[in-house]
Amino acid sequence: MTPGIRGxxxxxxxxxxxxRAVFVLVMSHTATCRIPGISVAGAGPDAMHLxxxxxxxxxxxxxxxxxxxxxxxxxxxxxxxxxxxxxxxAAGIPFVAVSAGSATKPRIPYVETGIEPGGSILDGPAMTxxxxxxxxxxxxxxxxxxxxxxxxxxxxxxxxxxxTTALAVLRGLGCGARxxxxxxxxxxxxxxxxxxxxxxxxxxxxxxxxxAAGDPMMPFVAGMMRxxxxxxxxxxxxxxQMAAVLALASRTGxxxxxxxxxxxxxxADDPSADFADMARGLGVxxxxxxxxxxxxxxxxxxxxxxxxxxxxxxxxxxITAYLARTGRGTGGFLADAEAEYERLTSR
Amino acid sequence: MTPGIRGxxxxxxxxxxxxRAVFVLVMSHTATCRIPGISVAGAGPDAMHLxxxxxxxxxxxxxxxxxxxxxxxxxxxxxxxxxxxxxxxAAGIPFVAVSAGSATKPRIPYVETGIEPGGSILDGPAMTxxxxxxxxxxxxxxxxxxxxxxxxxxxxxxxxxxxTTALAVLRGLGCGARxxxxxxxxxxxxxxxxxxxxxxxxxxxxxxxxxAAGDPMMPFVAGMMRxxxxxxxxxxxxxxQMAAVLALASRTGxxxxxxxxxxxxxxADDPSADFADMARGLGVxxxxxxxxxxxxxxxxxxxxxxxxxxxxxxxxxxITAYLARTGRGTGGFLADAEAEYERLTSR
Numbered sequence: 001m002t003p004g005i006r007g008x009x010x011x012x013x014x015x016x017x018x019x020r021a022v023f024v025l026v027m028s029h030t031a032t033c034r035i036p037g038i039s040v041a042g043a044g045p046d047a048m049h050l051x052x053x054x055x056x057x058x059x060x061x062x063x064x065x066x067x068x069x070x071x072x073x074x075x076x077x078x079x080x081x082x083x084x085x086x087x088x089x090a091a092g093i094p095f096v097a098v099s100a101g102s103a104t105k106p107r108i109p110y111v112e113t114g115i116e117p118g119g120s121i122l123d124g125p126a127m128t129x130x131x132x133x134x135x136x137x138x139x140x141x142x143x144x145x146x147x148x149x150x151x152x153x154x155x156x157x158x159x160x161x162x163x164t165t166a167l168a169v170l171r172g173l174g175c176g177a178r179x180x181x182x183x184x185x186x187x188x189x190x191x192x193x194x195x196x197x198x199x200x201x202x203x204x205x206x207x208x209x210x211x212a213a214g215d216p217m218m219p220f221v222a223g224m225m226r227x228x229x230x231x232x233x234x235x236x237x238x239x240x241q242m243a244a245v246l247a248l249a250s251r252t253g254x255x256x257x258x259x260x261x262x263x264x265x266x267x268a269d270d271p272s273a274d275f276a277d278m279a280r281g282l283g284v285x286x287x288x289x290x291x292x293x294x295x296x297x298x299x300x301x302x303x304x305x306x307x308x309x310x311x312x313x314x315x316x317x318x319i320t321a322y323l324a325r326t327g328r329g330t331g332g333f334l335a336d337a338e339a340e341y342e343r344l345t346s347r
Numbered sequence: 348m349t350p351g352i353r354g355x356x357x358x359x360x361x362x363x364x365x366x367r368a369v370f371v372l373v374m375s376h377t378a379t380c381r382i383p384g385i386s387v388a389g390a391g392p393d394a395m396h397l398x399x400x401x402x403x404x405x406x407x408x409x410x411x412x413x414x415x416x417x418x419x420x421x422x423x424x425x426x427x428x429x430x431x432x433x434x435x436x437a438a439g440i441p442f443v444a445v446s447a448g449s450a451t452k453p454r455i456p457y458v459e460t461g462i463e464p465g466g467s468i469l470d471g472p473a474m475t476x477x478x479x480x481x482x483x484x485x486x487x488x489x490x491x492x493x494x495x496x497x498x499x500x501x502x503x504x505x506x507x508x509x510x511t512t513a514l515a516v517l518r519g520l521g522c523g524a525r526x527x528x529x530x531x532x533x534x535x536x537x538x539x540x541x542x543x544x545x546x547x548x549x550x551x552x553x554x555x556x557x558x559a560a561g562d563p564m565m566p567f568v569a570g571m572m573r574x575x576x577x578x579x580x581x582x583x584x585x586x587x588q589m590a591a592v593l594a595l596a597s598r599t600g601x602x603x604x605x606x607x608x609x610x611x612x613x614x615a616d617d618p619s620a621d622f623a624d625m626a627r628g629l630g631v632x633x634x635x636x637x638x639x640x641x642x643x644x645x646x647x648x649x650x651x652x653x654x655x656x657x658x659x660x661x662x663x664x665x666i667t668a669y670l671a672r673t674g675r676g677t678g679g680f681l682a683d684a685e686a687e688y689e690r691l692t693s694r
Contacts (some may be wrong), residue, residue, distance in 0.1 A: 022496055094495030109489040112459040142456040148441030149496050
């Protein structure tokens with residue numbers, strides 16, 4: 001195991017360190033994020049839809065176009081995409097932004113899939129069955145195309161409100177009752193209420209349940225994974241949201257060989273969730289990368305290690321690939337993340 | 348020189364045969380295509396806007412979604428994308444569709460750039476100066492991103508009416524007075540009239556002239572070329588339209604090292620145009636691939652060698668890469684193209 005990477009379940013796949021890698025950020029939207037108090041992924045409910053395109057622009061260019069500055073929380077903490085960008089730039093891993101139902105599009109070249117944003121699971125189904133199937137199909141097409149271009153495809157996501165839809169799908173599948181949040185005070189009671197309302201209305205079969213209570217990122221990423229695996233290794237970069245994708249995929253067609261999941265140690269060790277237990281049931285290697293942010297001289301970076309935005313924009317998977325490919329270790333990553341933080345804050 | 352490839356100017360670059368390649372189809376639109384009689388790239392003026400997305404869908408999937416069947420001319424001859432698909436599939440070269448102002452979007456995952464379709468150069472300027480600059484910038488961003496993923500980037504285009512805008516830009520730059528057409532009877536008098544009207548109104552500086560009399564594909568592809576060259580070899584796949592891109596780029600910032608142009612011998616040998624003379628002035632290696640279609644048992648394929656749709660959808664560049672990478676020669680390509688033709692017509 002590469003220093004800085006911990007095996008939660010299984011061991012580090014060989015394809016992680018070799019050949020060509022590409023990082024894909026799947027931007028999506030669930031109107032669930034507009035339920036007051038459910039998410040802090042953005043400066044406020046009216047700005048939340050900007051977080052996915054802003055994350056994509058920032059990772060691609062080092063600055064945003066759909067907003068000034070970069071996505072921050074109401075109290076000014078930076079997006080975890082900061083860690084994603086620091087890892088990808090230092091490791092020389094190319095970046096591709098994909099909209100799978102993002103409510104706002106980034107002002108950079110990005111892959112459009114024609115998928116619509118998801119509805120709020122509090123008010124009705126997130127997607128129709130046809131939309132759910134179509135998202136999987138488009139994901140398969142993109143996964144197949146990308147597998148001709150890279151040996152290792154790292155799939156991250158940016159979906160405000162997405163931990164709530166992940167909780168709904170995991171619970172609907174009978175696995176994992178508690179999930180992490182981007183907020184240090186996990187709004188668990190509110191999330192439970194939303195999830196219970198959504199599941200009470202949802203059909204019983206896994207695909208129908210996930211169409212009703214999930215978000216468009218899930219079938220799309222499951223499709224990408226299936227389309228790419230075999231020709232490329234696929235690293236799902238995320239915590240509970242990617243766990244939900246895997247749990248869903250295993251009930252709706254299966255999880256192919258050559259897939260692993262990687263998140264940050266902040267998610268893996270989150271006492272308010274049961275990620276590690278859940279991870280052992282996913283049937284794929286599950287890794288956790290230590291970003292080393294607790295040793296930072298900047299409060300804005302230490303916050304990541306203090307329960308704030310423990311993961312997001314595929315940061316854990318990007319850091320895992322950085323560690324496996326550069327050999328620079330957690331200390332090297334901290335230095336690269338601090339340099340990026342200082343570049344941002346000195347402007 | 349690989350058998351089947353002819354050097355019109357300079358020699359075959361080393362990067363053509365080695366490493367990873369990717370083929371990019373840039374879909375765009377100029378309302379110039381709606382001038383009656385100017386183009387046969389589609390079943391009629393009202394269907395022309397469907398040709399770029401249909402070409403992209405067909406190359407990606409082997410079938411179209413925005414229309415039944417595949418793009419054909421009013422008399423039923425198939426799109427040259429047939430040759431592009433046959434070459435890419437047999438050579439294992441991945442395919443990426445990009446909209447740089449396509450009027451209709453394909454129903455497959457594709458790269459969106461936010462660029463608007465171009466206006467008719469008969470009625471007014473094709474683009475504003477700001478749109479022209481923005482297209483170049485977005486092209487640069489995509490070129491830089493793709494150069495991290497491939498050693499050889501093949502850039503083709505699908506722009507109905509695009510030979511007329513190419514003629515306008517070439518003439519506006521003082522190079523090359525006659526161009527090929529997708530029709531066997533080149534509607535030269537009509538094109539000349541449109542071009543003269545456009546150039547009479549256009550500013551004198553190269554960028555201003557091309558914004559007025561060109562199409563959005565041109566600044567976008569020039570930007571992609573500049574963004575990608577250095578890290579990747581760039582093969583511009585096309586005849587007069589890619590010659591116009593090179594001529595424009597050489598007057599507006601320069602053409603970097605590591606760029607070549609490839610077309611079919613049908614364009615290079617077209618007696619109604621002066622491609623070979625013009626090619627020698629472009630300052631980059633210019634290659635022509637022999638598709639071998641004159642030996643086909645199918646009239647629909649022989650038509651390509653008989654002056655019909657001599658080039659298009661990057662066919663010449665795709666065949667050049669096929670020849671350089673597979674070693675199967677013109678005879679092998681004819682067999683692969685015939686198999687694809689038979690697959691299409693047996694359905």
